[in-house]
Amino acid sequence: MNPAEELKQKLPAAVVSTGMQLNKPMAVIKKEELLNAAKKVKEMGFDHLSVITGTDYNDHFEVVYNFFSYEKKQNLVLKVITDHDNPEVDSLTSLWKGADWLERETYDLVGIKFTGHPNLIRILLPDGWVGHPLRKDYDMNTEQFVTMGEGGEDVVSTDGGNLLRRK
Amino acid sequence: METDELLINMGPVHPSTHGVLRFKLRMDGEIIKECTPVLGYLHRGTEKLGEMKTYLQFIPYTDRLDYVSAFPNNYVFVKAVEELAGIEVPLRAEYIRVITMELNRIVNHLVSIGSLLMDLGAATMIMWGFRERENALQLFEKLCGARMTFNYIKPGGVREDIPEGFIPQLNEFLKDMEKRIEDYEQLINSNEIFLMRMKNIGVISAQEAVNYGMTGPTLRGSGVDYDLRRYEPYSIYPDLDFKVCSRPEGDSYARYIVRIDEMKESLHILRQVVDTMPEGKIVSNPKYGIAPMTGTPSAVSTYFPRIFTPPAGEVYSRIEAPKGELGFYVVSDGTTKPYRVKIRSPSFCNLTAIPKMVVGLKIPDLIAAFGTIDVVLGDVDR
Numbered sequence: 001m002n003p004a005e006e007l008k009q010k011l012p013a014a015v016v017s018t019g020m021q022l023n024k025p026m027a028v029i030k031k032e033e034l035l036n037a038a039k040k041v042k043e044m045g046f047d048h049l050s051v052i053t054g055t056d057y058n059d060h061f062e063v064v065y066n067f068f069s070y071e072k073k074q075n076l077v078l079k080v081i082t083d084h085d086n087p088e089v090d091s092l093t094s095l096w097k098g099a100d101w102l103e104r105e106t107y108d109l110v111g112i113k114f115t116g117h118p119n120l121i122r123i124l125l126p127d128g129w130v131g132h133p134l135r136k137d138y139d140m141n142t143e144q145f146v147t148m149g150e151g152g153e154d155v156v157s158t159d160g161g162n163l164l165r166r167k
Numbered sequence: 168m169e170t171d172e173l174l175i176n177m178g179p180v181h182p183s184t185h186g187v188l189r190f191k192l193r194m195d196g197e198i199i200k201e202c203t204p205v206l207g208y209l210h211r212g213t214e215k216l217g218e219m220k221t222y223l224q225f226i227p228y229t230d231r232l233d234y235v236s237a238f239p240n241n242y243v244f245v246k247a248v249e250e251l252a253g254i255e256v257p258l259r260a261e262y263i264r265v266i267t268m269e270l271n272r273i274v275n276h277l278v279s280i281g282s283l284l285m286d287l288g289a290a291t292m293i294m295w296g297f298r299e300r301e302n303a304l305q306l307f308e309k310l311c312g313a314r315m316t317f318n319y320i321k322p323g324g325v326r327e328d329i330p331e332g333f334i335p336q337l338n339e340f341l342k343d344m345e346k347r348i349e350d351y352e353q354l355i356n357s358n359e360i361f362l363m364r365m366k367n368i369g370v371i372s373a374q375e376a377v378n379y380g381m382t383g384p385t386l387r388g389s390g391v392d393y394d395l396r397r398y399e400p401y402s403i404y405p406d407l408d409f410k411v412c413s414r415p416e417g418d419s420y421a422r423y424i425v426r427i428d429e430m431k432e433s434l435h436i437l438r439q440v441v442d443t444m445p446e447g448k449i450v451s452n453p454k455y456g457i458a459p460m461t462g463t464p465s466a467v468s469t470y471f472p473r474i475f476t477p478p479a480g481e482v483y484s485r486i487e488a489p490k491g492e493l494g495f496y497v498v499s500d501g502t503t504k505p506y507r508v509k510i511r512s513p514s515f516c517n518l519t520a521i522p523k524m525v526v527g528l529k530i531p532d533l534i535a536a537f538g539t540i541d542v543v544l545g546d547v548d549r
Contacts, residue, residue, distance in 0.1 A: 021481055022483075024483065050492065123207065133215050
């Protein structure tokens with residue numbers, strides 16, 4: 001049976017709808033039920049969390065989880081839809097350690113908060129960076145400059161006047 | 168005696184981090200207590216660039232992710248676009264693509280093993296590896312004019328047909344390479360110093376490797392016999408005969424052996440592809456294809472649609488790149504540019520496991536274990 005349908009049968013309260021992500025079975029999950037659904041998905045044998053993607057659709061965010069089962073050789077996609085003002089979903093780090101960096105990256109670039117993540121800090125951009133670049137309303141016209149502070153930490157500012165290349 | 172913990176900063180400019188990666192190490196004497204990788208020094212915003220370029224314009228950017236093996240990067244983005252738009256690819260083009268990708272796998276593993284041994288203090292292997300790599304790069308140059316960043320695979324096919332003299336040169340390379348791999352094995356496999364540095368170092372169990380999302384040779388080195396070419400086949404891999412190489416030990420040595428075995432399998436695949444290569448077109452539909460370099464300007468302009476719009480939809484497409492599972496998640500909103508491009512890079516996900524692998528080891532062991540993970544920072548930071 002299609003694993004998305006199977007998940008719906010097991011957790012009817014959590015699954016909003018089922019469908020296809022082109023060629024992969026997909027289930028849209030209620031935001032509050034994500035952790036429960038993920039636990040069930042892991043019990044169903046989906047041991048490989050392939051990728052976590054956050055996408056900004058202007059009025060809402062979608063967080064997409066691509067799972068794979070090494071045993072059954074099946075794909076399963078979970079999708080969670082969050083509101084735009086305060087995008088927040090549960091962290092899956094307790095189930096998949098690989099989710100750690102993937103969630104940090106999604107937080108860093110898209111600005112989705114993962115509740116329960118042990119160390120939710122930026123991973124690719126420096127700590128003081130303003131904004132999340134993969135949001136559609138990210139300000140592309142303001143340049144940000146990274147220099148090294150007294151203690152070796154990254155200092156981000158919008159003033160590039162003291163940089164060598166500006167002199 | 169009272170002792171104190173020591174914080175050591177390794178990188179971002181360090182010969183053994185293969186680029187600009189930094190480790191924050193908390194040391195108890197010589198023993199690593201905690202290892203925290205710091206990333207982002209090579210972050211170029213490739214995913215954002217993807218939203219700002221048209222589909223065809225974005226292909227050259229994929230070359231610059233994992234610049235040691237760029238053909239698979241080209242291929243997987245193009246594959247995602249082809250799946251979105253439902254473009255068919257002629258058989259000859261698929262054969263050419265597999266030739267490029269398997270050659271690139273050999274090149275990648277040569278660089279990987281060469282730099283691993285150089286990090287361990289054995290300079291011979293990188294010289295030997297680069298000597299053979301040069302022959303492969305000359306083949307790439309003959310094929311598409313570039314040695315490392317190709318921009319060769321296009322939606323619906325490939326950019327140009329195989330030039331004259333390519334296949335004989337490839338056969339020569341295959342014949343030569345077979346002997347060379349034997350040489351490598353004689354040089355390295357039973358070297359006592361190498362064994363002491365590699366065996367039981369950076370061990371990770373199959374269960375943990377899966378939980379950390381490791382893929383590729385690093386996963387197969389932990390005994391998970393999994394290869395997308397076999398179990399989620401794409402291109403012409405279903406028709407080809409090859410072994411999935413794996414080792415049960417899960418240590419650095421196992422990962423090294425898997426790479427050596429994979430090079431042999433790649434040679435085997437290449438021989439089959441060369442023997443059964445069909446004649447025919449190299450682009451399915453001129454509408455999607457790119458004109459050959461030769462031809463009259465008018466022919467070129469009818470052949471070359473700069474604007475290309477797949478229907479709205481989303482796709483996650485993945486392949487077995489030399490370093491592991493490389494995936495592109497592409498969302499199209501029906502315009503000329505992708506709405507969202509997400510790159511699932513194998514280096515990034517494999518690197519997640521490094522803090523787990525090296526606790527309790529010494530710094531030189533970190534270098535050995537890190538070398539067998541085979542990371543390219545362009546792929547990690549994107």
